[in-house]
Amino acid sequence: DHACIAGCYKKLGKYYESALELEKTDIEGRWDRMEDLFVDYIYMDRDFGRKRADKIFKEAENYFHRGFYERSLVRFKAIRYPERIFDTYLKIDKDEEALEYFFGDNMREYILRYLEEKKDIDVTLNLLSDLSEKFIGSRGLYYHENFDDLDILARLYRMRLKKHPDEETQSFISKSISSFKKYYFYDDKRIPDSLYDLVIESKHHNAVFQIIRLNSGRRKKISKKIDSFLKSVKEAAEKWNDKNFYACYYFIHDRAEYESILNNLAMTDSNFEIFLESPAHFHKAVEYLFRGNQIERATIMCRMHGDYLMAASIYERAGDFKSAGKEYRDVKNYAEALRCFRKID
Numbered sequence: 001d002h003a004c005i006a007g008c009y010k011k012l013g014k015y016y017e018s019a020l021e022l023e024k025t026d027i028e029g030r031w032d033r034m035e036d037l038f039v040d041y042i043y044m045d046r047d048f049g050r051k052r053a054d055k056i057f058k059e060a061e062n063y064f065h066r067g068f069y070e071r072s073l074v075r076f077k078a079i080r081y082p083e084r085i086f087d088t089y090l091k092i093d094k095d096e097e098a099l100e101y102f103f104g105d106n107m108r109e110y111i112l113r114y115l116e117e118k119k120d121i122d123v124t125l126n127l128l129s130d131l132s133e134k135f136i137g138s139r140g141l142y143y144h145e146n147f148d149d150l151d152i153l154a155r156l157y158r159m160r161l162k163k164h165p166d167e168e169t170q171s172f173i174s175k176s177i178s179s180f181k182k183y184y185f186y187d188d189k190r191i192p193d194s195l196y197d198l199v200i201e202s203k204h205h206n207a208v209f210q211i212i213r214l215n216s217g218r219r220k221k222i223s224k225k226i227d228s229f230l231k232s233v234k235e236a237a238e239k240w241n242d243k244n245f246y247a248c249y250y251f252i253h254d255r256a257e258y259e260s261i262l263n264n265l266a267m268t269d270s271n272f273e274i275f276l277e278s279p280a281h282f283h284k285a286v287e288y289l290f291r292g293n294q295i296e297r298a299t300i301m302c303r304m305h306g307d308y309l310m311a312a313s314i315y316e317r318a319g320d321f322k323s324a325g326k327e328y329r330d331v332k333n334y335a336e337a338l339r340c341f342r343k344i345d
Helices: 002-011 015-023 030-042 050-065 069-078 082-091 095-104 108-117 125-135 147-163 167-178 193-201 205-214 224-240 243-253 255-263 282-291 295-304 308-317 321-330 334-341
Strands: none
Touching: 002 015, 015 030, 030 050, 030 069, 050 069, 050 082, 069 082, 082 095, 082 108, 095 108, 095 125, 108 147, 125 147, 125 167, 147 167, 147 193, 167 193, 167 205, 193 205, 193 224, 205 224, 205 243, 224 243, 243 255, 282 295, 282 308, 295 308, 308 321, 308 334, 321 334
């Protein structure tokens, strides 16, 4: 009974022998247990043993070249040799395990290289959910300074969408993109190409419009990257006959056409951002923001369009009579300001 023999060897402090006995079994979790045993062997008596580590390394190389990749992988992991761990994972069909391993140790370079090598991974929603929570969390991706995180997520989302263009996948990706802070849509030089592609392929109209709007202000010259993105948006509009994408494109190239499209475009959760810049239609999006309890943003958009009375009305409907009173007072509507101030407890 190799499992029992392995247990006895471990009790005797013979970690190397214990690992070899486990290797002869097919019990669940043996590779992880072997890795721990090899590490204990290398650091026997809490001292790093160079000769012991070299022994494990030579075994790993031997198994790798003979095609016994599981045996080589557990040994490369024990000696913490990421380059050869990477090489070994490329040889076996364990993509999610590889990604989880590199994510766990924050090895972004190896993750990106792995995704370059394996462009056809079938990513599960469970993995995407775990990784999204790791990178986005409850505070939003804004708090992660490394744009590599965004690139990795976008690539994985695209892989999932390519193989599973179903409603469940679309919904998951849409919610994830919506949780990205606007900061990540603003710097066109740092936005990864994978995100430009993802927001179009997933038809995330709000994100497409945000990227265009935030990178094409009056004082901001449109970069080659954004110009290329606009061309891709137009191609998508023509391919799918998508009026939302047409509106995004014409926001830059023909404001009159942009307004004309909005006249006949229904506002939804996925496109309300497109309406916020329209002098004729912004109030629809403001109402959407109000219903979603995004009071400050709603009032900011009102002020941006010079509609201070609507901003005051939004505050008043939200029960913020002090802010409403200030808005009325600032436009010299003192009677309404007084009425609001009197409602303050």
